[in-house]
Amino acid sequence: MKIWTVSNQKGGVGKTTTVVTIGGILAAWGFRTLMMDMDPHGSLTSYFRLNPDEIKASAYNLFQDASAKKAPDPRRYVVETGFECLQLLPASPVLATLDRQAGTMEGMGLVIAGSLAAVADEFDYVLIDSPPMLGVLMVNALAACDRLIVPVLAEYLAFKGLERMLRTVDMIGRSRRKPIDYLVLPTMFDKRTKESQESLHMLQERCAEKLWHSVIPVDTRLRDASRAGVPPVLFIPTSKAVAAYSEFLEFLLHE
Amino acid sequence: MKIWTVSNQKGGVGKTTTVVTIGGILAAWGFRTLMMDMDPHGSLTSYFRLNPDEIKASAYNLFQDASAKKAPDPRRYVVETGFECLQLLPASPVLATLDRQAGTMEGMGLVIAGSLAAVADEFDYVLIDSPPMLGVLMVNALAACDRLIVPVLAEYLAFKGLERMLRTVDMIGRSRRKPIDYLVLPTMFDKRTKESQESLHMLQERCAEKLWHSVIPVDTRLRDASRAGVPPVLFIPTSKAVAAYSEFLEFLLHE
Numbered sequence A, B: 001m002k003i004w005t006v007s008n009q010k011g012g013v014g015k016t017t018t019v020v021t022i023g024g025i026l027a028a029w030g031f032r033t034l035m036m037d038m039d040p041h042g043s044l045t046s047y048f049r050l051n052p053d054e055i056k057a058s059a060y061n062l063f064q065d066a067s068a069k070k071a072p073d074p075r076r077y078v079v080e081t082g083f084e085c086l087q088l089l090p091a092s093p094v095l096a097t098l099d100r101q102a103g104t105m106e107g108m109g110l111v112i113a114g115s116l117a118a119v120a121d122e123f124d125y126v127l128i129d130s131p132p133m134l135g136v137l138m139v140n141a142l143a144a145c146d147r148l149i150v151p152v153l154a155e156y157l158a159f160k161g162l163e164r165m166l167r168t169v170d171m172i173g174r175s176r177r178k179p180i181d182y183l184v185l186p187t188m189f190d191k192r193t194k195e196s197q198e199s200l201h202m203l204q205e206r207c208a209e210k211l212w213h214s215v216i217p218v219d220t221r222l223r224d225a226s227r228a229g230v231p232p233v234l235f236i237p238t239s240k241a242v243a244a245y246s247e248f249l250e251f252l253l254h255e
């Protein structure tokens, strides 16, 4: 089983879209895939027509089990999405209260890594969607991953925030004694504007081999897929965005 | 002095863009304007070429002063932006640690409201940029405001998250015994797609008079302004986005 975390503390860069698109493609290719929603806002959970406010069991329960010293078993909280080979561990708004509890719980940063070990035989890939804020939830998502995918918009300010995040990534890599292997993914790229081209050049200079060699283009049909609640690969299989995400996934699988 | 908070726990909906655009227009019209960056990621601070990682004094200091029972005085921490009538209270990543301290500090939700009272004669308008996460920082920004502006993307999932946020808004309005007056602002609207039109209709049905009667259109030139580090009204004064934000501001000032 491989755990891929999708994270960036900048909001609206395509984290949830990346998880649901790559998750859908992996499942369509026959891989047993678990998507995990670690964002208290629950965009991934809502995508599959579940209401985060009504979710009784979520990733939050894994933290409760850990503090009650119960043996972790995420299977208790995984739900069906209605799509073959694609399951979901949903989010609940109560996840947002974990930061406040962080002061009292030792070793809270490794709860998710420990829990997912219990399902290593059940899934081929786990994709973790993180919230746009550096806190206990993002730290857990980073500490648990085999690979980190960082979606960015090709805009002037994108690199500023990236630098800070990569310092946190380094720190977590050192504390778990295994560096975090990351890849930066330009999303919603609009090739018509000079600004995007210039910002992409800047990212290429600063990130070098950590930046994927291509981009995910702007594609308004992704919103149609989200309105339909269907993974893009099944709803708009011939779209530019699905083609680009498929190419990105091929790259990840063969690296 | 009026305090306007711009907030939505959904990421990337145009919160920072709304603060910097409206702030720039207010200043251009001669109003003494303070923008306050309450997002630990510091997009607003970075917009004005300040590095959040190097900021020594930020909104965080107001919380320190409050817990040390020092008389609040935001003037100590306000910096110049280089633009007339436009000042900034910058952000620092250390703001992200406040949630963890929330367990220990009583009455932490009213620190910003209390601090801003100390500058009531200095500014005509204060605009607060919030982080995309429901926590101590957002609660403070909501509790301090005279009016709340909620930018949303016209997309299917936009309303789901809005409902939850509006429940929090109600709760804070009740606990401060003064309801929060809010207005929902559709941003990055792309009139060419059917999806946007349908989602806008949905927002109109659900939000009714709380939704502004017009929209802020998609305008890639806003990114040029951000690259230049200049408020849009000064960099792209004749753009569609600046015209729409000006109309929105006229509406707010004359309501």
Ligand SMILES: Nc1ncnc2c1ncn2[C@@H]1O[C@H](COP(=O)(O)OP(=O)(O)OP(=O)(O)O)[C@@H](O)[C@H]1O
Binding pocket: A010, A011, A012, A013, A014, A015, A016, A017, A018, A039, A043, A130, A131, A132, A187, A188, A189, A216, A217, A218, A219, A220, A222, A223, A226, A241, B009, B010, B011, B012, B132, B153, B155
């Ligand atoms: N390639 C693309 N082309 C066009 N629109 C896109 C693309 N990718 C994502 N979007 C749209 O951009 C918006 C933001 O995407 P998304 O919600 O996935 O970002 P996020 O990083 O998960 O946001 P948050 O920080 O709130 O978690 C959504 O409306 C989504 O449909």
Ligand SMILES: Nc1ncnc2c1ncn2[C@@H]1O[C@H](COP(=O)(O)OP(=O)(O)OP(=O)(O)O)[C@@H](O)[C@H]1O
Binding pocket: A009, A010, A011, A012, A132, A153, A155, B010, B011, B012, B013, B014, B015, B016, B017, B018, B039, B043, B130, B131, B132, B187, B188, B189, B216, B217, B218, B219, B220, B222, B223, B226, B241
């Ligand atoms: N009307 C618009 N047209 C085109 N692009 C826009 C518009 N408004 C904002 N943007 C762009 O969309 C991106 C997100 O905007 P912004 O950073 O203001 O959102 P935010 O809600 O503050 O995000 P966060 O949740 O990270 O704080 C930025 O690249 C910005 O330049």
Ligand SMILES: [Mg+2]
Binding pocket: A015, A016, A017, A039, A043, A044, A129, A130
């Ligand atoms: Mg998301």
Ligand SMILES: [Mg+2]
Binding pocket: B015, B016, B017, B039, B043, B044, B129, B130
């Ligand atoms: Mg912002």
